[in-house]
Amino acid sequence: GLVIYPSILPPKIQTTLLNSLLHTHLSNPLHKTNLHTHHTLPYQENTSFFSLPCRTPIPPTSPAHAPITTETLLTKKLRWMTLGGQYNWTTKRYPSSPPPQFPEEIASLVEGVVPGVKAEAAICNLYSAGDTLALHRDVAEECNAALVSVSVGCEGLFVAGLEGGGDDGGAAVRLRSGDVVVMRDEARWAWHGVPKICAGTCPDTVAEWPGEGFGGYKGWLRGKRVNLNVRQMFS
Numbered sequence: 001g002l003v004i005y006p007s008i009l010p011p012k013i014q015t016t017l018l019n020s021l022l023h024t025h026l027s028n029p030l031h032k033t034n035l036h037t038h039h040t041l042p043y044q045e046n047t048s049f050f051s052l053p054c055r056t057p058i059p060p061t062s063p064a065h066a067p068i069t070t071e072t073l074l075t076k077k078l079r080w081m082t083l084g085g086q087y088n089w090t091t092k093r094y095p096s097s098p099p100p101q102f103p104e105e106i107a108s109l110v111e112g113v114v115p116g117v118k119a120e121a122a123i124c125n126l127y128s129a130g131d132t133l134a135l136h137r138d139v140a141e142e143c144n145a146a147l148v149s150v151s152v153g154c155e156g157l158f159v160a161g162l163e164g165g166g167d168d169g170g171a172a173v174r175l176r177s178g179d180v181v182v183m184r185d186e187a188r189w190a191w192h193g194v195p196k197i198c199a200g201t202c203p204d205t206v207a208e209w210p211g212e213g214f215g216g217y218k219g220w221l222r223g224k225r226v227n228l229n230v231r232q233m234f235s
Contacts, residue, residue, distance in 0.1 A: 001187030002160055002171065008113060009178040011205035014152045018209050018226065020105055021124055023048035025083060030100040032086050034079045038065045041073075049074060050214045074217065078126055085121030085233050094121065094233060110230045114148050114182055120233040127156065127225040129199035135159070135191045138231065145232035146184035151175045154225040155201040160192035177203050197225050 009017070025031050029043050039058050042049070054071035068077060084102030085094045099121065107119035125133065138147060158181065161170025175181065183190060202222045209221040 001183060001185035002190070003182045003184075004173060004175075005113070005180040005182070007176065007178045008180050009150065009152075011178070011203070013109070014178055014206050015209060017106070017109065017150070017228070018152060018206070018221070020103065021081070021226065021228065023050065023210070025103055025106075026078075026081055028100075031081055031083055033081045035073065035077060037061070039068065039073075042070065048210075048214075050210050050217050050220075054215055071216075074220065076128075079131075080126065081124045083122040083124065084119070087121065087123065099233075106228075106230075110148050110150070113180055114146060117146050117148055117230070118232045119148075119230045122228055122230040125225075125227040125229065127154070127194070127197045127227065128223055129154070129197050131197055133194040135161075135193040137189055137191055138229075144185075144188055146182050147188060148230045149181040149183075150228040150230075151179045151181075152177050152206065152226045152228075153202045153221045154223070155198040156194050156225050156227070157196040157198070158192065158194055160187065160190045174198070176201075177206060194227075199223070 026033070027043060027048055029041070033041070035041060039060055042052060042056055042058060044052070049070055052070045054069060056070040058068045058070065058073055060067055083100075083106065085099040087094055102119050102121070106122070110119045111117060127133075155174055155176050157172060158175045159170060159172045160183070183192070202224070207222040208219050210217055212218060
């Protein structure tokens with residue numbers, strides 16, 4: 001049930017995916033992030049956050065939190081963004097209201113690689129060296145369609161096991177930029193996590209993203225791992 005497609009996405013497709021995720025959809029207020037609760041993000045129509053001056057202020061929503069800048073947001077604070085169905089991390093449920101439309105170009109990419117999966121919700125995790133993702137199971141969806149995970153940037157150690165997060169029956173693999181993981185059938189409900197991000201492993205073919213014309217952000221990806229996890233919400 002656990003299948004890995006190594007290097008299935010060529011660098012050009014990886015770059016296109018990054019542009020879609022981090023230039024277009026991160027700048028859409030319908031797609032929530034880990035920062036929405038405590039800060040007011042500086043949305044501007046058709047403008048990537050990477051295009052804003054590094055010191056653009058991002059005020060807090062209450063005096064209990066300090067203001068930050070766009071540079072701090074993009075290099076340190078941004079940890080995740082949701083697409084389509086907006087998963088609620090407090091209730092561990094999807095809202096009952098209709099979700100924002102899932103991005104068509106990302107759905108087309110995922111469904112082209114993994115036929116039979118309908119992309120309806122996703123979380124895009126952004127890791128730096130030293131970050132981890134604890135063992136967990138994805139059980140909020142009302143169907144057993146496969147989970148699809150896409151890796152871009154630095155390598156990450158991925159672990160998955162079937163027995164309550166323990167060692168029995170588990171597997172560990174180093175995921176590289178362009179790899180796609182599919183978890184279906186029994187593996188769909190497996191415990192899994194990311195205990196390590198491997199610093200200095202981003203391939204040169206994508207490491208300079210977002211490239212020239214984005215202030216001091218050229219080479220931003222060199223220190224990051226971008227992991228897009230896509231799922232079908234309903235049967």
